[in-house]
Amino acid sequence: MGDARAVTDHVIQLYRNVPATRSGVCRICHTGPNNRYDTGEPYCICSSCERTMGGLYRPTTHVVPISLAVQDGDDNGLFKIVVSKANARAAPSWMTPHTLMAATLSRFYEAHEACLTGLAGGPFTLVTSIPTTRRNQPVEAFHPLIRVINDVSALKDLHKPQLLLANDEYVPRLYDRYSHPDAFHVMGAQKEDQVLRGERVLLVDDWFISGAHVQSAASKLFEHGAEEVVALVIIRVIDPSPSRPNRMAIWQEASAEPFDFDRCCIRDRQDHAKHVSNL
Numbered sequence: 001m002g003d004a005r006a007v008t009d010h011v012i013q014l015y016r017n018v019p020a021t022r023s024g025v026c027r028i029c030h031t032g033p034n035n036r037y038d039t040g041e042p043y044c045i046c047s048s049c050e051r052t053m054g055g056l057y058r059p060t061t062h063v064v065p066i067s068l069a070v071q072d073g074d075d076n077g078l079f080k081i082v083v084s085k086a087n088a089r090a091a092p093s094w095m096t097p098h099t100l101m102a103a104t105l106s107r108f109y110e111a112h113e114a115c116l117t118g119l120a121g122g123p124f125t126l127v128t129s130i131p132t133t134r135r136n137q138p139v140e141a142f143h144p145l146i147r148v149i150n151d152v153s154a155l156k157d158l159h160k161p162q163l164l165l166a167n168d169e170y171v172p173r174l175y176d177r178y179s180h181p182d183a184f185h186v187m188g189a190q191k192e193d194q195v196l197r198g199e200r201v202l203l204v205d206d207w208f209i210s211g212a213h214v215q216s217a218a219s220k221l222f223e224h225g226a227e228e229v230v231a232l233v234i235i236r237v238i239d240p241s242p243s244r245p246n247r248m249a250i251w252q253e254a255s256a257e258p259f260d261f262d263r264c265c266i267r268d269r270q271d272h273a274k275h276v277s278n279l
Contacts, residue, residue: 006112007103008261011095013261014078016251018236020267024246028053028063029211030265031238032246042122042246052179056219059179060229062119064266065208065236066108067256082235083207101206102151107261109154109227115266120200120228127155128163129204130217131184133171145204149240155202163187175177177210184220197225208233221225 008015026046033046045053053059069079081100109116117127118122126218129145146161163186170183201221205214208231218229240251 004103004106004190006096007099008107009078011081011100012259014081015066016078016254017257017259017263018065018068018265019250019253020265025250028061029069029208030063030065030234031236032244032248032250034244034246047171048177048210052177054179056179056181056215058219058222059215060203060218060222060231062228062230063115063211063214063233063265064112064119064206064230065233066104066264067235067259068251069207069235070240070251071237078235079207079237083237098148098151101145101234102149103202105148106152106154107234108264109152109232111261112264112266113154114230115264116199116202116230118265119230119270122200123160124202124230125229126160126163126196126199127158127202127204128160130213131162131164131166132215133166133183143206148205155204158202164220170216174212174216177212179212179216180221181216181219181223183213183216185279186220186224189224194225196221197227199226201226201229203229203231205231205243206231207235207237209237 018030019025021030023031024042026033027044027048028049029046031046033043035042054091067078069082071079071083081095081097127149129143130145131150143221149159149161150156164184165187167183167185170180174183186195199221203214203218203221208214214231214233218231221229238247238251240248242248
């Protein structure tokens, strides 16, 4: 997508930097875990990720959000565009969800391909997305990320759309923010098939709240032989309420500084150096 920089620069004020792993930042979803009652120190994994990583064949420990976003309140322009896909008054009239998501993925992947493939243990061999779990949707309305990924030149040649299909029996569990090892299945694969043996998969999703969708999908890919799964999500939805002080601190920090596409939560040298200097 040749105009990715122009598109994202036009709404750069909507993005928020995602912190790298450190004390007070969940090493999976990169937002704030609660503190321990005994020591007062934060857990290394938040309670949401601990819940959604349990009971699976194998979860992924590599979740890479591009931007933080809030669901409610005045500062939710990015959420409205990517998730609500309506009433996005923070963006110009020509800015569609498709345009923004494709531009965001393209620009971030170009800047951080080395970081992402480092997590995968080598170049990606397959790119796919998490399918829609909304019922009564026509086939052509399957996840818009299918079209988005096809517009990202660095990803489209590896793209296998609709590799994963949702299992309607377990969709309600996902919306209750619990994972299930059989919430998705690989198209055409039987239970013991290793059809993805040796594949290094980039699993793309538009937004991440609890991780139930991402972890259930990643588990199924691993079950069918994937060597590694890296989840790349456009926004990590964060709740910076007073009852979640670590998340509030992360959101305040992210909102206090300009967003930079050259930074990422995998290897954020600037942020890590700043944190170390304050220890």
